Amino acid sequence: xxxxxRCQHLKQITQRCFPNIQVKMNKHIQLIxxxxxxxxxxxxxxxxxHTLVKDKNIILMGPPGAGKTTVGRIxxxxxxxxxxxxxxDILEKTWNMSVAEKLQDVGNEQFLEEEGKAVLxxxxxxxxxxxxxxxxxxxxSMWHLKKxxxxxxxxxxxxxxxxxxxxxxxxxxxxxxxxxPMKDLxxxxxxxxxxxxxxxxxxxxxxxxxxVADKVLNAVKRxxxxxxxxxxxxxxxxxxxxxxxxxTKFFSxxxxxxxxxxxxxxxxxxEFPKLSSGEWKGLVxxxxxxxxxxLLERCIHPADIPAARLGEMIETAYxxxxxxxxIAPVRHLSGNQFILELxxxxxxSFKDLSLQLMPHLFAHCIPPNCNYMVLVATSGDTGSAVLxxxxxxxxxDKKRIAVVTFFPENGVSDFQKAQIIGSQKxxxxxxGVKSDFDFCQTAVxxxxxxxxxxxxxxxxxxxxxxxxxxxxxxxxxxxxxxxASAYLDLVSQGFISFGSPVDVCIPxxxxxxxxxxxxxxxxxxxxxxxxxxxxxxxxxTDFIKTGHYDLRERKLVQTFSPAIDILKSSNLExxxxxxxxxxxQLITKLFSQLxxxxxxxxxxxxxxxxQQDFVADWCSEEDCLAAISSTYNASGYILDPHxxxxxxxxxxxxxxxxxxxxxxxxxxSKFAPAIMQAxxxxxxxxxxxxxxxxxxxxxxxxxxxxxxxxxxxxQEKMEHQVCTADMDVLKSQVERLIQNQFIGMxx
Numbered sequence: 001x002x003x004x005x006r007c008q009h010l011k012q013i014t015q016r017c018f019p020n021i022q023v024k025m026n027k028h029i030q031l032i033x034x035x036x037x038x039x040x041x042x043x044x045x046x047x048x049x050h051t052l053v054k055d056k057n058i059i060l061m062g063p064p065g066a067g068k069t070t071v072g073r074i075x076x077x078x079x080x081x082x083x084x085x086x087x088x089d090i091l092e093k094t095w096n097m098s099v100a101e102k103l104q105d106v107g108n109e110q111f112l113e114e115e116g117k118a119v120l121x122x123x124x125x126x127x128x129x130x131x132x133x134x135x136x137x138x139x140x141s142m143w144h145l146k147k148x149x150x151x152x153x154x155x156x157x158x159x160x161x162x163x164x165x166x167x168x169x170x171x172x173x174x175x176x177x178x179x180x181p182m183k184d185l186x187x188x189x190x191x192x193x194x195x196x197x198x199x200x201x202x203x204x205x206x207x208x209x210x211x212v213a214d215k216v217l218n219a220v221k222r223x224x225x226x227x228x229x230x231x232x233x234x235x236x237x238x239x240x241x242x243x244x245x246x247x248t249k250f251f252s253x254x255x256x257x258x259x260x261x262x263x264x265x266x267x268x269x270x271e272f273p274k275l276s277s278g279e280w281k282g283l284v285x286x287x288x289x290x291x292x293x294x295l296l297e298r299c300i301h302p303a304d305i306p307a308a309r310l311g312e313m314i315e316t317a318y319x320x321x322x323x324x325x326x327i328a329p330v331r332h333l334s335g336n337q338f339i340l341e342l343x344x345x346x347x348x349s350f351k352d353l354s355l356q357l358m359p360h361l362f363a364h365c366i367p368p369n370c371n372y373m374v375l376v377a378t379s380g381d382t383g384s385a386v387l388x389x390x391x392x393x394x395x396x397d398k399k400r401i402a403v404v405t406f407f408p409e410n411g412v413s414d415f416q417k418a419q420i421i422g423s424q425k426x427x428x429x430x431x432g433v434k435s436d437f438d439f440c441q442t443a444v445x446x447x448x449x450x451x452x453x454x455x456x457x458x459x460x461x462x463x464x465x466x467x468x469x470x471x472x473x474x475x476x477x478x479x480x481x482x483x484a485s486a487y488l489d490l491v492s493q494g495f496i497s498f499g500s501p502v503d504v505c506i507p508x509x510x511x512x513x514x515x516x517x518x519x520x521x522x523x524x525x526x527x528x529x530x531x532x533x534x535x536x537x538x539x540x541t542d543f544i545k546t547g548h549y550d551l552r553e554r555k556l557v558q559t560f561s562p563a564i565d566i567l568k569s570s571n572l573e574x575x576x577x578x579x580x581x582x583x584x585q586l587i588t589k590l591f592s593q594l595x596x597x598x599x600x601x602x603x604x605x606x607x608x609x610x611q612q613d614f615v616a617d618w619c620s621e622e623d624c625l626a627a628i629s630s631t632y633n634a635s636g637y638i639l640d641p642h643x644x645x646x647x648x649x650x651x652x653x654x655x656x657x658x659x660x661x662x663x664x665x666x667x668x669s670k671f672a673p674a675i676m677q678a679x680x681x682x683x684x685x686x687x688x689x690x691x692x693x694x695x696x697x698x699x700x701x702x703x704x705x706x707x708x709x710x711x712x713x714x715q716e717k718m719e720h721q722v723c724t725a726d727m728d729v730l731k732s733q734v735e736r737l738i739q740n741q742f743i744g745m746x747x
Contacts (some may be wrong), residue, residue, distance in 0.1 A: 002079035033417040056218060057124035057149030061193060063163035063186055064133035066154040068208055074213040076162060083375070086119065086135060092120045101134070106233075107174035116141040118291050123148075136192040137505035147198065150223055152216050152627060153197035157205050157282050158186050194311050198302060199223045202294055204278030214545040216230050226303040228270075231473065235264030235588040246641040251304040255358075255474035256372075258467030259448045264587065265574050266473045272522040273298040277498065280524055288327035289318050292357075292481045293489065296522065299477060304507045305364055313364070317357035321346045321392075323706055328482040328491040331701075334635060337650060337657040339484045339643070341702060346668035348708045349563070350513065351385035354470075354478040359390045361474045362466070363397040363496035371463040371742045373734065375447060376405040377440035378420065379509065380412040380563040381666060383430060386468045387423035394580050402427040402741045404470065406440040406497065409722055412562050415688045417668050419444075419711055420722045425742065431681060432608060435725035436556045438568045441510075453731055463738050470512030471570050475575070486661050496659060503660040504648035509566030511540065511662060515575055518613070527657060530614050533649035535559045536569050538618035545616060547607035549590075550599040559675040560624055560641040563665065568594075576602070579609045619648040627651075628678035637701045640668040665703045669695055688712050 058075060060068040076083030084090070087099050094116070103111050116138030126150060136142055145151070162182050185530050199219045203212055222228065230248035249257070254266035275298070292314050297307055305313075318327050324344040331339045345352020357699055366372055367622045375388045376557055382406040390403045407420055408434030420430045433440050447453060448465060451529050457463050470476045483504065492500050504527055506514040514530055521527040534541040536557045543549045549572075577587050591599040592597075602610075619627075627644040640648055643664040654660045669674050672691035681694065689712035696704040724730045 006032070011016060014361055023468065023534045027313040043593050055130050055148070057127050057145070058216070059129045059131060059145055059149040059151045060154060060216070060578050061131045061151050061197060062138060062154035062156060062160050063131070063189055063193075065161045065168065066133075066203070067212060068154060069129035070209045071154065071213045071216060072128045074209055076128045077215065078213065079128070082124070084124060084129045085386045086129050086130060086132050088117050089119055090122050091115060091132070094121075099175045109574075110138055120524060133189065136189075136196050142196050144511055146198075149645060150220055151192050151198045152219060154199045154203055154212065154216075155200050156203045158183055158453055158512050160203075160205050161186060187580070191246050195308055197307055200294075200307060202274060202279050202282060204282050207278065218260065223302060227327070228302065229301045231266040232269050232582070232584070233260035233262050233264035234267055234584060235260065235262045235591070236575050237588070238584070239627045243737035251300050251473070255315065255472065256464075256466055258469075258472040259445060260463075261449075263445065263449050263591075264584070264590075265471055265570070266576060267574055267582075272519055276667060277522045277524070280488070281498050284488050284498065286488075288481070288485055289314055291485050292318065292478070295481055295484060296477070298523075299480075305361065309364065311356060313360040314465045316360060316392075321352070321356055327483055329662065331637075332495070333637065333662070336656065337654075338486075338490065338659060338661050339637070340482065340661050341664050342482060343640075343664060343667040343702075343705065343728075345385070346707045347381065347384040347423070348386050348705050349381035350479075350663065350665040351381045351386060352389070353482050354475050355382070355385040355389035356392070356561075357389075357478045358475045359393055359401070359545050362468075363393055363401060365474075367402070369528055370400065370616035371461070373457075373463050373737075373741075374401065374403045374465050374466050375444045375734065376403060376469045377444045377466050378407045378412075379415040379437035379439065379566055380407070380668075382469065383407050383420040384416070384423040386431065387420070387425060387428040389613070390428055390468075391423070391425040392615050393427075400429040402737065403426060404431060404737050405429070406431050406433050406444065406730065408432075408436045408440060409434050411436050411558060411565065413673070415672065415692075415708075415712075419670070419687060419708075420712060421718050422714060422718065425717055429441070429737055430720045431573075431730075432720060432722040433725055433730070434722065436557060437566055439725050441469070441568060441570065443505075443567075443727055445471075446727060447734065450731075457735065457738060459741055461735075461738050463733075463742055470510060476512055476516060476571070479513060480519045483517040483527075484523065484525050487520075487527070490659065490661070490704055497656040499526060501526045501528035501658050502651075503527070503529040503531055503654055503658060504663065505533055505646045505654070505660055506663040507533045507536065507561065507564050508540065508568060509534070509564030511569045511575065513665065517570045518578075525706055531646075531650060531653050531660070532614055532616035533646040534616065534618035535561045535564055535624070535645050536618065536620065537565050537567055540572070541571055541616040541618045542609060545600045547604070547610070548599065549594060549601075551594070551652050552598045560621055560671065561645050564645070576606070579606060612699060612730075615653050617652050619645040623648045625678040626673060627672070629680070632700065633680060635701075636669045638695075638698075640664065640666045640678075641674050642666055644678075667702070669705055669708050
């Protein structure tokens with residue numbers, strides 16, 4: 001009877017969450033998976049309203065000089081359809097005068113209004129329409145056009161536009177007052193173009209109209225094909241009938257579910273999209289936000305997140321929350337070594353680069369009116385970054401999304417612990433576990449795989465579990481951006497020319513950060529070698545050197561670099577799946593062996609394939625402190641312990657023939673006791689705040705981190721839960737927190 005009541009309860013929940021879906025209730029597991037049904041329905045709805053059919057228009061948008069008219073005519077010829085130029089075919093025929101004469105006659109504001117009215121009175125179907133550069137500044141006419149067409153933004157480099165306008169002897173455009181530089185007006189216009197486009201064609205400098213036309217058609221084809229970009233589990237075994245694709249997921253589903261139901265991790269079914277060298281060169285002078293939008297648009301189908309909405313999320317994530325306007329700047333350290341500073345976010349670690357964005361992706365993807373509890377395991381920095389990121393959601397989203405982060409109670413630095421606990425908000429909690437990170441991470445994975453428990457939570461509380469660790473694709477994907485951006489910055493600063501190779505050296509334990517660099521290479525960044533830097537917990541280094549992943553009789557050691565105190569590396573599974581040609585059966589076998597026998601060995605051919613791109617080494621505690629000291633003495637720059645590990649390994653492994661970019665994954669002030677020990681500062685005070693202020697007085701680079709100093713000022717101690725290393729206890733904590741957050745929602 002209890003089981004029946006719970007099923008009926010879940011049926012009510014499902015119908016409330018997904019009112020347009022009729023669900024037949026045979027087994028409660030079908031109900032747990034009902035979120036897949038609603039996503040399919042939402043996708044069908046998107047498809048019906050966005051698919052290009054015979055009566056739809058392709059609408060070309062961009063600044064004057066973008067080539068809209070020429071490209072439109074070429075597309076019209078290719079498709080055998082009418083090409084309409086708004087200037088020639090609508091405005092001049094409506095006004096019986098040239099556009100230039102009209103502008104001179106009525107002035108800027110009146111021109112925009114009359115231009116908009118003329119477009120509102122126009123209708124077409126099955127045509128290619130080339131807009132004027134100022135059409136997007138009139139909302140009503142753009143909504144009118146958007147109802148019956150796909151808006152394609154021809155994004156041309158500003159200097160190309162300026163040069164083209166000069167050659168056309170055009171020195172003034174709509175909205176340009178006398179004395180306003182063309183460059184400033186084009187930058188102003190971009191906000192309107194970004195508001196309206198459905199898909200973007202990034203036009204590399206020097207591209208011919210024919211090349212741009214082909215790119216437009218490819219962009220429209222991708223836009224139409226909503227089912228083309230799917231994800232599979234690393235452990236997925238394809239059936240003999242390859243037409244069966246029941247196990248594939250869309251981006252939104254991969255983000256929501258976090259971990260695949262078979263225990264594997266989601267990866268793209270196809271390869272990463274690759275940018276041409278011309279497109280990359282077009283991003284050399286771009287901001288981090290602009291680079292992020294271009295790259296993420298290529299990786300996220302607009303059926304999952306429309307381009308304009310994605311742009312809003314990116315601007316929110318990387319706007320006011322970062323202490324440095326460059327977001328992830330590259331600093332020359334010495335010789336051919338460069339530091340990629342990934343610690344300018346609100347919690348002072350590289351996790352902010354993804355976790356300021358990922359919560360917004362997640363909130364957009366989940367079905368309306370359903371509750372989600374995000375479970376996180378942290379080795380130090382992820383916990384506070386997740387809590388901070390999810391606290392920036394809208395109030396409505398915070399009511400339906402909550403976060404709990406499990407961290408090793410005695411396995412993080414004092415400042416990290418204070419930061420995690422202090423980051424608790426109305427929708428986020430921290431739970432200390434009397435164990436290490438590997439237990440926390442394994443426990444979270446086991447909770448996800450426990451269908452009885454997850455089913456119970458869905459039935460009893462209408463709450464679905466998800467993750468925000470790098471096992472979640474929505475968390476890993478944004479990390480690709482900063483590796484690409486670092487390379488572009490070296491080009492921009494004149495240290496290298498585009499196409500010259502670089503090495504990257506990354507301190508890693510969970511393999512996510514270095515895997516993101518692999519994906520950046522797949523997108524076209526010429527990274528030569530990936531240098532994996534380990535501390536005394538060097539299971540990854542040993543594996544890269546031997547192909548043997550062996551946890552037998554290996555105990556986790558607490559080090560000065562706790563964020564990489566990890567033995568079970570989650571994201572390694574994704575990379576093995578990649579180099580094993582997506583052999584899900586092999587990956588299942590290997591990681592089952594790791595779970596049951598605590599080790600596995602890959603074949604020689606895979607070892608050789610791994611070692612083509614990867615080299616690895618590890619750093620002792622003594623060498624870590626020595627690197628902090630020597631770097632400071634030589635350059636006045638303070639490395640955090642994780643970056644110091646990478647610096648030591650980079651010094652050993654790089655062959656000096658090309659630059660190496662060392663990822664600096666945290667601000668040194670988060671590890672003040674280790675820094676003070678390395679620099680032989682004897683006045684080691686007891687409080688975190690006094691340690692931070694003492695280090696700040698050294699006038700070192702990088703400068704003090706304002707958000708961390710503010711955190712140290714906060715004297716009040718927040719409460720947090722502590723539990724034993726027991727699966728049942730952790731599950732009880734999850735249920736209790738769900739009760740606290742969501743118990744009244746379906747009562």
